[in-house]
Amino acid sequence: MDMGRMDQLPVALRARGVFYGWVVVGIAMLATFASGPGQSYLFSVFIDPIIADTGMTRTGISSLYAAGTFVSAAMVFYISRLADRRGPRFTLTIIALGFGLACFGMAFASGWLLTALALASLRGLGQGALPINGTLLIAQWFVRRRGRAMAIAGLGGALSTATLPPVARLLIDEVGWRSSYLVFGLAIWLVLVPVAVFLVRNRPEDVGLHPDGANGPPADERPLTAGAPVERRVLSTRMFWLLAIPMSMPGLVDTALIFHQASIFAERGLGPTVAAAAFTPMALAAAASGFTGGFLVDRFGPRPLYIGALLVLLIPPVLVQFISTTPMAFVYGLTIGVGSGMSMMVSRIT
Structure with a gap:
């Protein structure tokens, strides 16, 4: 080449x-x-x-x-x-x-x-x-x-x-x-x-x-690099930790549920094929909510979107207790997808 x-x-x-x-x-x-x-x-x-x-x-x-x-x-x-x-x-x-x-x-x-x-x-x-x-x-x-x-x-x-x-x-x-x-x-x-x-x-x-x-540099452009002294100052601020804790919660919930999805479904009488297939509606929901969320963040800012994501992610830990059929498994995947898609979009730009 x-x-x-x-x-x-x-x-x-x-x-x-x-x-x-x-x-x-x-x-x-x-x-x-x-x-x-x-x-x-x-x-x-x-x-x-x-x-x-x-x-x-x-x-x-x-x-x-x-x-x-x-x-x-x-x-x-x-x-x-x-x-x-x-x-x-x-x-x-x-x-x-x-x-x-x-x-x-x-x-x-x-x-x-x-x-x-x-x-x-x-x-x-x-x-x-x-x-x-x-x-x-x-x-x-x-x-x-x-x-x-x-x-x-x-x-x-x-x-x-x-x-x-x-x-x-x-x-x-x-x-x-x-x-x-x-x-x-x-x-x-x-x-x-x-x-x-x-x-x-x-x-x-x-x-x-x-x-x-654009034809020239944007007026609101800011330096995107940060040296070690800046990182140390950020890590020592109270606001960083007040943001870091709630920002980490969706990832903790998603990872725990997704990691054990096959075994959870097996306990509910659903096989590994259903467990793998449930990722499809999850992905579609994540794509739709994340894609839409990107435009909403540009318009309204990240706070309302992230609050909505946290509220949606309250549903899967409860819903997982009642999964018994393939349609219910897909609904479960949809709720995780909507919440994770919105939260991931906010985390990428904040």
């Missing part, structure tokens, strides 16, 4: 009236979609096959997964600072290479230690690093239209939630859970790595453009 010609692509598209920022949005959407192997909705399909193959207990796997989630939280800080120093293009390339390797590691993991390392890598790079890198990339390319750009990119997560669990279920039935991870890792290397190398541009200013495709 001619790198010189690829470097001129943003300018060539501008000459045709196309802002390259929307290509960047597509890349962020792809990154969010590809994060599936590190997300709870996909790993939940693998839990029972892993238990059957390795003899690990559900409690043991849950503990390892929780530890990996803490690693994911720590990775967000590290990746943000790395992207500040080296740019999203370099960072996304390294993340994609490492994430594919983590999938291979999970395929060959044996014993508690190697499984823990593989899970920590999957969570840290998939659940944490990939989505945040896409968010940082969009933040460089959009200011006034940031909400709608985030909403469009968020469709990648919804599409991933809708399609990857059934695909994983089919792969597991055909080739086993270990080979399924090999397939996912290879797909990441073949698709995401070339996109990161050849198509990502760190900032519009690097290619003679401005955020939102």
Whole structure:
């Protein structure tokens, strides 16, 4: 591939009236979609096959997964600072290479230690690093239209939630859970790595453009980088923790319910196929609420949307007690999707 010609692509598209920022949005959407192997909705399909193959207990796997989630939280800080120093293009390339390797590691993991390392890598790079890198990339390319750009990119997560669990279920039935991870890792290397190398541009200013495709820098543009002293000041403020605690609640609720979805449905007499299929209405609802929420945030601000998300997420923990049929399982998935879609949209822009 001619790198010189690829470097001129943003300018060539501008000459045709196309802002390259929307290509960047597509890349962020792809990154969010590809994060599936590190997300709870996909790993939940693998839990029972892993238990059957390795003899690990559900409690043991849950503990390892929780530890990996803490690693994911720590990775967000590290990746943000790395992207500040080296740019999203370099960072996304390294993340994609490492994430594919983590999938291979999970395929060959044996014993508690190697499984823990593989899970920590999957969570840290998939659940944490990939989505945040896409968010940082969009933040460089959009200011006034940031909400709608985030909403469009968020469709990648919804599409991933809708399609990857059934695909994983089919792969597991055909080739086993270990080979399924090999397939996912290879797909990441073949698709995401070339996109990161050849198509990502760190900032519009690097290619003679401005955020939102405007003719000049926006009046309300603010620096998007932050050094360690600023981070320390933010972490020491009371307001940060007053916001951090409620902002973390939707993720805690979603992760707990989604992680154990297959086992919960099994206790209710519903098989693994239904458990995987329930992610489809969940994803559709998340896509609709997140996409709509992006425009609502631009108009009304994040507070009313987030309050609505918290109210909706009060429903699934109650509804899960009464699931007994496939339609009820789909309604349950819809409620999680609506609440998580709205809350994720707010978290991306605050």
